[in-house]
Amino acid sequence: MDQTFFFQHVTELRKRLMVVLGAYVMFLIVGFLNVGAIYRWIMKEADLKLAVLGPSEILWVYFMLASTCALACTIPLAAYHLWAFVKPALKEHERSVTMLFIPLLFILFVTGVLFGYFVVFPKVLAFVVTLSDGMFQTMFTAEKYFRFLLQLTVPLGLLFELPAIVLFLTKLGILTPTMMTKYRKFVYLALVILSAVLTPPDFLSQLFVLIPLFLLYELSILLCTWVYNRGKQRSYA
Template sequence: MIEKELHIVDHLEELRKRIIISAVAFIVFLIVGFTFAIDIYKWFTKGIDMKLSVLGPSDILWVYFMLATVIAIAGTIPVIAMQIWLFVRPALRPKERKITLTYVPALFFLFIMGLAFGYFIIFPMIFSFLLHLGQDMFIAQFTAEKYFQFLMNVTLPFGVLFELPVVVMFLTSLGILNPYVLSSIRKYAYFVLAVIAVVITPPDFISDFIVTIPLFVLYEISISLSKVVFRKKLKRQQKEENERNVYEQGGAIK
């Protein structure tokens, strides 16, 4: 009983260490984001023909903080992924450690790809649609807070959703998920993804379709990759079991 409690305490201490490292990394990248906030601001606003306004001094700080937070999230993702891998590494076999380690950079690149998809494809489509919708009724004047809030609400979800394949592969490696479970809940997953697409896009069928299809494709890719990982895991377990049986039989003969 005492050994079990000590084991739990060790795990909690290790978890605390990983959380602290991730938090420190986030703060460091947040500072970096603040340092380059002006350059990031100019890059995000170069495509609009108007100068954004602020309604008060606090809005300026809010914009700096929002831009810095995006940089901090993007930079901290591989750090968090690495800390998660280090936390679960003792429970993994040597081959599993090598395989799952490759997921760390993949998470970062997929997050960036998701942001790029949201920013270069989805955001211009939604932004143009809304401007066209109100061009005969309103004079378009945007505050920096509203503009960047809208921008982040459109792009950040895609950064998260594009990581789905790697997350599924990692959970399959740990035995938490398998392709059969993912296939069995496909219709529910499609429904959730369709709702997400409808919520973040303009109220027209074309926009919903353009966003929904990539999300469905991501889910199917996740299932396919889960199958690959699951089959390799089964083969590895079967091979180890055969080797153990041969060893036990050899020992029995002796």
């Protein structure tokens, strides 16, 4: 009986993963067909012209821009199927609260990417360009430029998902405020290392990344505490 129950869950999970994968491919195709508009929007504020060194580089830019847009569009659907998969194990009030997880993931991801694009990326790029002043003739290829851009913005988008993930894990009883407070210093150390990897070695650029990440973690602790206490109140009622 237990084995049958296990295989039913595995089958359901596989079906949901296939739906999410199919949606990602569909969004990827749509993004690929609209790369021109996406490219013009991204480069609208950039005061430079990009070069390409061959046909493969053009295809790489198309694929990377389309895949990033597809990822952003697939996140809400993936969150819904994750929620639907664990929904039978949740109580009625838990289902309504964790339903917020779906739009929240998308909003936070887009916020993180926009923060990276409008705040972090210009400062990092300006710093890197100043390093070549008087030494090199600066010319950017499309592949190098967008690789650098995506390496900064996409990780920030994923890191901004932290409050939504905390909400979900707290409702499932996996995470508690005590755990988050206990390991705060280790998380802060990891964030400092991460900001050092993502940004150039100057204090100002690292602060632009660190401060929002610290605030996000503190916000996540408050969110975890609120959800945890509400759960305890309901269990005593």
